[in-house]
Amino acid sequence: MYIESMYQQLGVSPEVTRFGQDILESLKDRFAQIDAVAEYNQGKVIAAMQKNRVNATHFAATTGYGYDDEGRDNLERVYADCFHTEAALVRPQITCGTHALTVALSANLRPGDELLSPVGRPYDTLEEVIGIRPSPCSLMEYGVTYNEVDLLPDGTFDYEGIRKAIHEKTKLVTIQRSKGYATRPSFSVQEIGELIAFCKQCKSDIICMVDNCYGEFVEIQEPSDVGADMIVGSLIKNPGGGLAPIGGYICGTKECVSRCAFRLSAPGLGQEVGANLGLMPAFYQGLFLSPTVVSGALKGAIFAAACYEKLGFRVIPPAAEERHDIIQAVELGSREGMVAFCKGIQSAAPVDSYVTPEPWPMPGYDSDVIMAAGAFVQGSSIELSADGPIREPYAVYFQGGLTWYHAKLGILMSLQKMRDAGLIQL
Numbered sequence: 001m002y003i004e005s006m007y008q009q010l011g012v013s014p015e016v017t018r019f020g021q022d023i024l025e026s027l028k029d030r031f032a033q034i035d036a037v038a039e040y041n042q043g044k045v046i047a048a049m050q051k052n053r054v055n056a057t058h059f060a061a062t063t064g065y066g067y068d069d070e071g072r073d074n075l076e077r078v079y080a081d082c083f084h085t086e087a088a089l090v091r092p093q094i095t096c097g098t099h100a101l102t103v104a105l106s107a108n109l110r111p112g113d114e115l116l117s118p119v120g121r122p123y124d125t126l127e128e129v130i131g132i133r134p135s136p137c138s139l140m141e142y143g144v145t146y147n148e149v150d151l152l153p154d155g156t157f158d159y160e161g162i163r164k165a166i167h168e169k170t171k172l173v174t175i176q177r178s179k180g181y182a183t184r185p186s187f188s189v190q191e192i193g194e195l196i197a198f199c200k201q202c203k204s205d206i207i208c209m210v211d212n213c214y215g216e217f218v219e220i221q222e223p224s225d226v227g228a229d230m231i232v233g234s235l236i237k238n239p240g241g242g243l244a245p246i247g248g249y250i251c252g253t254k255e256c257v258s259r260c261a262f263r264l265s266a267p268g269l270g271q272e273v274g275a276n277l278g279l280m281p282a283f284y285q286g287l288f289l290s291p292t293v294v295s296g297a298l299k300g301a302i303f304a305a306a307c308y309e310k311l312g313f314r315v316i317p318p319a320a321e322e323r324h325d326i327i328q329a330v331e332l333g334s335r336e337g338m339v340a341f342c343k344g345i346q347s348a349a350p351v352d353s354y355v356t357p358e359p360w361p362m363p364g365y366d367s368d369v370i371m372a373a374g375a376f377v378q379g380s381s382i383e384l385s386a387d388g389p390i391r392e393p394y395a396v397y398f399q400g401g402l403t404w405y406h407a408k409l410g411i412l413m414s415l416q417k418m419r420d421a422g423l424i425q426l
């Protein structure tokens, strides 16, 4: 078969290719569902672009202060319409997801206010933003206190605990949609909606912010459709569609977003300044491609889960489980397994395919870390990548893939390297 010979040319043996093809047969219905979500979300993006009459003038570069930047302002209207919010801040000056979250939090919390996470400990980098780990300029330093309520042992919300934790100083609730690199489940948009409704029932004027990283376009609804006052994310993840080289977004109520703009630039200036530096074509086109890119990444995650589950490895989430983000963890059980897996992902890359990933002592981690990525945009995790700390349970976190075919090749190559190392038998 010609596809087998192409894979062979890329380094995948016919046995591995056939193993993958058999797995794929069993995933046809799942893939059809994913395609249906992508089709719906593609429509959503196109409708928002049509409503705002996107045209070539919106792709023009601006420099300097960026006053009257119509391309930038219109992109923000497109994001707001796409995510059904009153307003949006979408900027290259937002350097990453952590920065977007920092802007959203510090703009809407004042001294004496309390921040509550009702879903347990937030993403690693937020610990310093909040001041859970002391850090210069943390919210804690500015007199914002923090409280968290852990999930119940079965991964559901501790409603009783949350009710007790909300008091008159509780100003903002932060809800992380994706599990990130934690072991808890990721939440569906519906679950997030229930949690938001509960928090607002406890205190009607509470601001609900959702860390939407890795979740955009995975479902047909977003947290902003179920009551979130702000949704926040990175453009080098899902909504940048692989084309945005930098940036972040905050979509939400006019009041919240306008405060974010004043915090990002300066009081009095707000959304009026911020040149687009020629990035508008990438931002518009990236958003346009994002639903399809996300669908490819989701297929890759499910394919990886199904392959490794079949081989007896623990995968989180399991292959059959409904998806709420694009991250897949595979517990390989050994250092050798992690290295082989990551070598496979690396050798399938369009960029840097010739380098060999090795575990190294990364600052901030208490064990060696291995990473595989060969991306057009450095650090982009909507592009195919895998990483993990070298310690029990020896799990790699796998995500992304700008196209399904690339994600598939990466997984086949990982299987090939595992097999070459004598770690699996097909």
Ligand SMILES: *Cc1c(COP(=O)(O)O)cnc(C)c1O
Residues within 6 Å of the ligand: 096, 097, 098, 099, 123, 125, 176, 177, 178, 179, 180, 211, 213, 214, 234
């Ligand atoms: C990636 C991520 C962040 C932080 O984004 P960076 O762009 O790496 O700063 C925050 N929260 C979640 C859930 C993420 O996945």
